[in-house]
Amino acid sequence: MAIFGFGRGKDDAPGEKPAARPGILDRLKAGLAKTKQVLATDVRDLFKREGRLVDDAFLEELHGALVRTDMGPAAAAAIVGDVRDRQKSRVVDPEAVVDSIRRQLLARLETTAAPLASAAAGPTVILVTGVNGSGKTTSIAKLTRLFTRDGKKVVLGAGDTFRAAAVEQLAMWAERLGAEIVRGPAGSDPASVAHRAVARALEAGADVCIIDTAGRLQTQSNLMQELTKIRRVVTKLVPDAPHEVLLVIDATAGQNALSQAKGFREAAGCTGIVLAKLDGSARGGVIVPVTEQFGLPVKLVGLGEGADDLEPFSPERFVAALLDGALAAPA
Amino acid sequence: MFESLTASLSAAFTTLRGRGRLTESNMREGLESVRTALLEADVAYDVAESFLDRVATDAVGSKVLESLDPAQQLVGIVHRELVGLMGPVDHAIPFVPGRPTVLMLCGLQGSGKTTSCAKLARRIKEQGRGVLLVAADLQRPAAIEQLAILGRQLDLPVHVPEGVGADPVAVCAAGVARARREGHAVVILDTAGRLAIDEALMAELARIDRTVGPDQVYLVVDAMTGQDAVRSAKAFNEALELDAVIMTKLDGDARGGAALSVKSVTGVPIKFIGTGEQIEALEPFHPERMAGRVLGMGDVVSLVEEAQRKFDQEEMRRQEERLREGEFNLDDFKKMLQQTRRLGPLGKVLGMIPGMGGMQEMLAGTDIDQDMRRLFGIIDSMTPAERRQPARVIDQSRRRRIAAGAGVEPAEVSDLVKQFDGMAAMMKGMAGLGLEDRVRQMQRLQGELTNPAARVARPKGDTGKRLTADERRRQKKQREKDARRKKRGG
Numbered sequence: 001m002a003i004f005g006f007g008r009g010k011d012d013a014p015g016e017k018p019a020a021r022p023g024i025l026d027r028l029k030a031g032l033a034k035t036k037q038v039l040a041t042d043v044r045d046l047f048k049r050e051g052r053l054v055d056d057a058f059l060e061e062l063h064g065a066l067v068r069t070d071m072g073p074a075a076a077a078a079i080v081g082d083v084r085d086r087q088k089s090r091v092v093d094p095e096a097v098v099d100s101i102r103r104q105l106l107a108r109l110e111t112t113a114a115p116l117a118s119a120a121a122g123p124t125v126i127l128v129t130g131v132n133g134s135g136k137t138t139s140i141a142k143l144t145r146l147f148t149r150d151g152k153k154v155v156l157g158a159g160d161t162f163r164a165a166a167v168e169q170l171a172m173w174a175e176r177l178g179a180e181i182v183r184g185p186a187g188s189d190p191a192s193v194a195h196r197a198v199a200r201a202l203e204a205g206a207d208v209c210i211i212d213t214a215g216r217l218q219t220q221s222n223l224m225q226e227l228t229k230i231r232r233v234v235t236k237l238v239p240d241a242p243h244e245v246l247l248v249i250d251a252t253a254g255q256n257a258l259s260q261a262k263g264f265r266e267a268a269g270c271t272g273i274v275l276a277k278l279d280g281s282a283r284g285g286v287i288v289p290v291t292e293q294f295g296l297p298v299k300l301v302g303l304g305e306g307a308d309d310l311e312p313f314s315p316e317r318f319v320a321a322l323l324d325g326a327l328a329a330p331a
Numbered sequence: 332m333f334e335s336l337t338a339s340l341s342a343a344f345t346t347l348r349g350r351g352r353l354t355e356s357n358m359r360e361g362l363e364s365v366r367t368a369l370l371e372a373d374v375a376y377d378v379a380e381s382f383l384d385r386v387a388t389d390a391v392g393s394k395v396l397e398s399l400d401p402a403q404q405l406v407g408i409v410h411r412e413l414v415g416l417m418g419p420v421d422h423a424i425p426f427v428p429g430r431p432t433v434l435m436l437c438g439l440q441g442s443g444k445t446t447s448c449a450k451l452a453r454r455i456k457e458q459g460r461g462v463l464l465v466a467a468d469l470q471r472p473a474a475i476e477q478l479a480i481l482g483r484q485l486d487l488p489v490h491v492p493e494g495v496g497a498d499p500v501a502v503c504a505a506g507v508a509r510a511r512r513e514g515h516a517v518v519i520l521d522t523a524g525r526l527a528i529d530e531a532l533m534a535e536l537a538r539i540d541r542t543v544g545p546d547q548v549y550l551v552v553d554a555m556t557g558q559d560a561v562r563s564a565k566a567f568n569e570a571l572e573l574d575a576v577i578m579t580k581l582d583g584d585a586r587g588g589a590a591l592s593v594k595s596v597t598g599v600p601i602k603f604i605g606t607g608e609q610i611e612a613l614e615p616f617h618p619e620r621m622a623g624r625v626l627g628m629g630d631v632v633s634l635v636e637e638a639q640r641k642f643d644q645e646e647m648r649r650q651e652e653r654l655r656e657g658e659f660n661l662d663d664f665k666k667m668l669q670q671t672r673r674l675g676p677l678g679k680v681l682g683m684i685p686g687m688g689g690m691q692e693m694l695a696g697t698d699i700d701q702d703m704r705r706l707f708g709i710i711d712s713m714t715p716a717e718r719r720q721p722a723r724v725i726d727q728s729r730r731r732r733i734a735a736g737a738g739v740e741p742a743e744v745s746d747l748v749k750q751f752d753g754m755a756a757m758m759k760g761m762a763g764l765g766l767e768d769r770v771r772q773m774q775r776l777q778g779e780l781t782n783p784a785a786r787v788a789r790p791k792g793d794t795g796k797r798l799t800a801d802e803r804r805r806q807k808k809q810r811e812k813d814a815r816r817k818k819r820g821g
Contacts, residue, residue, distance in 0.1 A: 067370055067376045067558065069558070072371065073371055133580075135441055162608070166477075168472075168473035168477075169472045173472060217584075219582075219584050250441060253557055254560075254588070256554075256586070277526075280528060282558075282559035305440070
């Protein structure tokens with residue numbers, strides 16, 4: 001793939017303003033049409049022929065395929081660099097290279113397979129955080145389902161007192177799933193809702209208390225401090241709580257997820273990630289650098305809008321999906 | 332970030348400095364840095380590749396550059412191309428006279444459709460048009476409720492489906508019929524979030540499109556979207572023929588490369604951007620600013636505009652005058668801080684100034700508002716004389732008194748006085764400068780602030796002209812003469 005296609009476009013009149021030049025969009029479209037073929041290819045298709053020479057063009061294609069999973073240019077470059085160092089100018093056995101990439105990704109994600117923590121005694125308190133629209137409330141519904149299915153008693157804390165109808169949204173889920181919900185009036189202090197929810201869980205002898213929080217961007221320092229406060233309030237009631245602080249990351253998110261992980265880990269002391277919306281065409285590759293840089297394990301993955309669409313994170317399956325479907329073009 | 336992009340570009344071009352000619356081979360490394368910057372901003376891989384192709388062809392050949400700083404030159408070309416690719420934009424919503432204009436919003440789950448509906452409705456209402464909101468998201472629990480609450484906040488009618496198990500297509504059709512009946516100028520349809528690969532739901536969207544025939548279809552895209560942006564935008568565009576894009580959540584630190592991807596792949600322009608959770612946080616999209624953001628170059632144009640809107644113009648003029656007269660005391664300093672505060676969270680303001688990107692990160696851990704309150708506390712504990720000339724008047728005992736009054740350590744008072752002293756000199760120097768010089772001055776200030784070892788030093792005075800050895804001798808003689816005369820009591 002010629003990234004620096006200097007030979008191309010010689011026929012274009014130089015010196016003209018780019019906006020005035022005709023056919024830019026057409027050229028772009030033509031370029032994209034060409035790469036569509038690559039888009040539609042599986043990583044392993046690159047090796048379909050009996051052995052393939054590892055040259056610059058090949059490494060470039062590989063780089064593109066990896067970047068498209070959202071793992072970011074740095075992680076992609078590191079993996080490509082490794083393939084280059086070990087196999088450059090060789091005709092390689094396809095399976096060996098796929099294996100090497102899979103092993104590398106697994107090694108990066110290895111630390112991350114961890115079950116949800118639970119309290120030694122008393123209710124397990126789970127705080128759920130994330131940016132706006134990442135899927136917090138839906139993930140909470142799914143979590144609740146996970147626990148109630150095992151016959152556990154769940155108390156929900158409707159801590160998103162900011163967004164219009166967020167409390168109603170959680171209340172509807174609570175009703176559907178047979179969980180108790182503790183709510184405060186709109187605009188009330190979320191920390192007080194959290195406090196009451198935990199108190200209620202203690203009083204009712206519940207097994208789990210899940211606290212929802214309003215979506216916030218990691219750059220809003222006052223809102224991030226509110227998370228710190230919620231945490232503190234919860235700890236006052238149950239000394240070792242919260243047992244889990246989950247960060248919900250949207251699988252369609254790009255490199256900003258790194259900033260999210262950094263911000264939420266610092267302010268809320270996140271202990272794990274829920275990767276939501278992994279049922280779409282996005283692969284969620286950004287968790288590769290996220291787990292590597294911040295050591296945050298991915299605990300669960302969300303795979304749909306239904307209450308049952310939540311699964312424990314499996315690095316093997318995730319990596320397989322990343323390499324299998326990463327290049328599948330949309331319909 | 333811009334800092335690192337500039338740094339890596341400068342490194343790539345060190346061998347070039349002075350000769351300043353861009354060629355295929357010497358640009359390679361520089362373009363590689365640009366590529367990394369674009370990918371880090373989440374520009375789709377293929378879009379980034381074709382884009383760099385274009386930049387490369389544009390930069391070589393007859394456009395040989397004679398600039399002294401090829402790195403800047405290249406960034407300039409990249410910036411210009413980015414602007415060209417993302418523009419032009421028409422911020423107007425075309426209204427149809429004589430019947431309700433139907434706007435439809437669609438997008439992935441959690442992209443911000445319902446909030447954008449309300450923001451859009453507010454904008455249109457402000458232009459004096461009646462709006463009917465239609466809650467057609469029957470998927471997400473309480474989505475209807477959410478739109479109803481937002482409608483109440485805006486004092487606008489909301490059409491909600493009757494009974495359970497309603498069909499979104501029927502709800503939309505009924506909403507449009509109601510608008511016609513009641514004479515609303517605009518109808519906004521809030522549809523359910525859906526995945527681009529969910530064929531059944533995409534077909535439903537197409538059905539609404541066919542049945543209702545919206546005049547404008549807007550795709551709502553989360554600015555934090557990664558490589559997937561191209562795939563979903565393309566699918567929505569194929570199903571619906573989009574008219575524009577609304578990009579949301581740009582108030583965070585997302586670089587928003589998706590803007591470039593979506594525009595390149597669909598050809599659909601971005602009309603508006605969402606910049607906050609408040610209902611008024613919807614702004615027109617400006618390609619120049621977005622280009623800077625994607626490259627991590629800050630957003631000085633936005634800042635200036637916002638500043639002009641919110642700053643008290645009269646107060647500015649007065650301060651400006653005082654500064655020109657060489658007056659700048661702690662009271663002025665306090666007023667200035669208060670004005671800056673009115674712009675919004677300081678972090679957001681700083682992020683818009685080129686070169687201040689790092690500053691924003693630095694401040695992330697600190698509570699600026701609290702720091703400001705402490706500063707105000709210290710200033711308020713001073714006498715007017717102390718505020719006028721803090722460095723000269725405040726001695727140890729005064730310092731102790733002020734600290735006790737403000738409830739801080741005496742060292743903090745000294746810190747403020749020292750910092751202010753350096754700053755005051757700089758502020759006086761800034762009065763009367765053009766905007767460009769001011770920005771440069773600010774960047775210098777930042778450079779000094781980010782160096783933890785250094786204090787903001789009083790800038791060295793300018794002698795005005797270079798003297799010859801002879802002139803210096805003559806001046807010295809004159810000074811000695813003056814001193815002698817003084818001694819004699821003349």
